[in-house]
Amino acid sequence: MDFGQTPAQSDAVAHARAQALAFDAALRPAEQAFWQAAGANGWLGYCLPTTAGGAGFDALTTVLAVEALGRAGVSRSALFAMGAHLFGCAMVMANHASAVDQQHWLPRLARGNAVGALALTEPEGGSDLADLDCTITEDGEALILNGVKTLVSNAPLADLFIVSARQDGARSALNNAALCVPRDTPGVSVAPATGSLGLRDAPMGRVTFDAVRLPATAYLAGKGRALPVILSAMQWERSCILAGFLGAADRDLVAVTGHLAARRDSKGSVLGHQAVLHSLAEVRASLESARWTLYRSAWALDQGEDPIFHPAASKLVVSRAIVSAARTLQEVMAGAGWLDTLGIASGLADVMGTLSASGSTFVQLNAIGARLARK
Numbered sequence: 512m513d514f515g516q517t518p519a520q521s522d523a524v525a526h527a528r529a530q531a532l533a534f535d536a537a538l539r540p541a542e543q544a545f546w547q548a549a550g551a552n553g554w555l556g557y558c559l560p561t562t563a564g565g566a567g568f569d570a571l572t573t574v575l576a577v578e579a580l581g582r583a584g585v586s587r588s589a590l591f592a593m594g595a596h597l598f599g600c601a602m603v604m605a606n607h608a609s610a611v612d613q614q615h616w617l618p619r620l621a622r623g624n625a626v627g628a629l630a631l632t633e634p635e636g637g638s639d640l641a642d643l644d645c646t647i648t649e650d651g652e653a654l655i656l657n658g659v660k661t662l663v664s665n666a667p668l669a670d671l672f673i674v675s676a677r678q679d680g681a682r683s684a685l686n687n688a689a690l691c692v693p694r695d696t697p698g699v700s701v702a703p704a705t706g707s708l709g710l711r712d713a714p715m716g717r718v719t720f721d722a723v724r725l726p727a728t729a730y731l732a733g734k735g736r737a738l739p740v741i742l743s744a745m746q747w748e749r750s751c752i753l754a755g756f757l758g759a760a761d762r763d764l765v766a767v768t769g770h771l772a773a774r775r776d777s778k779g780s781v782l783g784h785q786a787v788l789h790s791l792a793e794v795r796a797s798l799e800s801a802r803w804t805l806y807r808s809a810w811a812l813d814q815g816e817d818p819i820f821h822p823a824a825s826k827l828v829v830s831r832a833i834v835s836a837a838r839t840l841q842e843v844m845a846g847a848g849w850l851d852t853l854g855i856a857s858g859l860a861d862v863m864g865t866l867s868a869s870g871s872t873f874v875q876l877n878a879i880g881a882r883l884a885r886k
């Protein structure tokens with residue numbers, strides 16, 4: 512077993528770090544300029560094929576590079592928005608769209624000239640992907656899409672949606688299809704979400720499809736074939752989207768350690784209190800352990816290993832580790848934490864969303880448990 516990085520991986524990490532340090536932190540993912548700058552840096556095409564304008568990285572190199580972006584200071588909102596775009600939409604298009612749609616969309620998505628979104632969650636629930644209210648009916652050669660999706664990351668400025676919907680008939684995961692739906696299709700409308708707990712700079716919205724007429728080529732992987740599409744979307748999202756958050760947690764740990772080392776009481780630096788140092792040591796060990804689960808899952812994706820267990824385990828372990836880290840850092844920062852010094856309090860709000868995004872903690876546990884029960 513080799514835990515080292517290849518020279519190409521080290522280069523990707525160093526390059527990502529240098530780009531992140533030079534990136535204009537004032538750019539927000541709610542603005543088109545953010546996407547063009549991220550696209551120009553190659554961040555939106557890390558794991559897209561080179562033929563589509565991507566870097567052709569494997570999943571492991573992708574998570575290493577994205578982790579480096581987070582560690583070097585890219586905001587969690589930006590990391591999340593880019594992850595939803597790349598792993599939830601662009602990779603789905605690369606794996607399942609028609610050749611014509613790939614040719615049209617992938618270079619635009621890689622360059623940031625188009626923004627992508629994955630629209631699965633419905634107002635009545637996001638956990639049960641078999642019980643969809645969104646419907647597709649066929650009208651001759653055309654498909655007619657009706658329904659509402661909610662909590663869709665990037666929706667307010669997305670140009671392309673990946674959408675799950677039920678075919679005529681039974682409510683069943685085997686009776687759903689996945690579609691690619693351009694935003695400018697008549698009948699698509701978006702209402703921006705307001706009042707989220709965290710990730711305030713990551714745009715989110717509700718999308719309504721009102722008798723949206725699509726060509727049959729909008730089917731991804733074919734009629735009634737939502738399962739493989741959603742499986743691959745979840746495999747990429749759950750395996751990769753939190754890599755940058757892990758890097759951001761490292762960055763926060765370093766900042767908080769520095770802050771506490773400089774803070775003094777009658778006995779010297781407050782870092783000299785074992786309780787404080789042990790709290791930071793717990794965070795360090797827990798992030799390290801989550802990191803290896805993250806890398807293992809990305810490697811498993813590259814090797815074609817179990818597409819259910821590894822992504823679910825990675826998402827579960829990493830989200831819990833970063834939430835626990837953020838809570839501990841907030842605790843040891845005490846009053847300075849409350850005043851959001853170093854952005855630790857807002858970081859805690861940001862990471863809370865990772866417990867539900869790409870499927871809740873309990874849904875990950877269901878996936879892992881189902882694998883256990885099968886053996």
Ligand SMILES: Cc1cc2nc3c(=O)[nH]c(=O)nc-3n(C[C@H](O)[C@H](O)[C@H](O)COP(=O)(O)OP(=O)(O)OC[C@H]3O[C@@H](n4cnc5c(N)ncnc54)[C@H](O)[C@@H]3O)c2cc1C
Nearest residue numbers: 629630631632636637638662663664864867868870871873
């Ligand atoms: C920051 C963020 C970004 C998001 N981005 C997107 C996006 O881009 N696209 C998108 O489609 N969605 C997105 N979501 C929505 C997310 O996928 C859903 O919140 C999640 O799937 C849970 O669905 P729900 O909120 O409707 O909860 P519900 O499905 O209503 O569940 C409520 C509670 O019941 C539990 N529960 C439900 N069913 C089961 C079960 N079978 N076993 C055990 N427990 C169960 C859940 O764990 C949860 O605790 C995002 C959410 C967040 C917070």
